[in-house]
Structure formats: C-alpha cells, structure tokens
Amino acid sequence: MEPDIREADRALLSIVQLEKQGVTGAGRLEEYEPLLPRLSEVLKKHKEDVNRFEALEAKVLSMLERYGERVRIMSELFVQWSDAIQDIDADITHLEAEQNERQRLGLQ
Numbered sequence: 001m002e003p004d005i006r007e008a009d010r011a012l013l014s015i016v017q018l019e020k021q022g023v024t025g026a027g028r029l030e031e032y033e034p035l036l037p038r039l040s041e042v043l044k045k046h047k048e049d050v051n052r053f054e055a056l057e058a059k060v061l062s063m064l065e066r067y068g069e070r071v072r073i074m075s076e077l078f079v080q081w082s083d084a085i086q087d088i089d090a091d092i093t094h095l096e097a098e099q100n101e102r103q104r105l106g107l108q
Contacts, residue, residue: 102108
C-alpha cells in the first residue's frame with residue numbers, strides 16, 4: 001500500500017509540475033509526439049531499475065532472515081552455556097563446602 005501512496009504522490013506532483021509548465025492544454029499533442037521514443041526508453045530503463053530493485057530487496061530480505069536465525073541460535077547457545085556455567089559453579093561451591101567440612105572434622 002505504501003508504494004501505491006508514494007506513486008500517487010509522485011503522479012500528483014508530476015501533474016502540478018506539468019500544469020505549471022503549461023503542457024496540459026489540448027491541441028499541443030504534436031509538440032510532444034517526438035518525445036515518445038524517449039519516453040519509451042525511460043519507461044524501459046525504469047522497468048529494469050524496478051526489476052533490479054526487487055531482486056536486491058529479495059536478497060536483503062534473505063540476508064536479514066538468515067541473520068535473525070543466527071541471532072536466535074546464538075541466543076539459545078548463550079542460555080545453554082549460562083545454565084552450564086551456573087551448574088558448574090553450584091557443583092564447585094558444593095564440593096568446596098564438603099571439603100571445608102571434612103577439614104573441620106579432621107578427615108583430611
């Protein structure tokens with residue numbers, strides 16, 4: 001919808017510009033017919049630009065999707081590593097407490 005709104009806005013601006021230039025009046029078509037080949041070429045180039053833009057847009061979207069997937073995977077790994085480190089830390093704390101208790105009781 002946004003591209004349609006932008007296109008309509010450009011069209012309205014073009015109409016205003018044409019009216020300021022006085023080219024919207026009837027009976028002057030023969031003055032502009034020589035410009036038709038140039039218009040055709042411009043439209044062709046515009047179509048090529050649109051096709052290139054759409055291809056580029058698809059590539060960028062694909063890259064962003066892959067990036068999002070990698071970020072999701074890295075986030076999951078980070079959470080797993082964090083959990084593993086917390087478990088190891090708890091185990092070490094428990095082992096140190098046991099060792100201190102053995103030393104207090106004179107078992108070591």
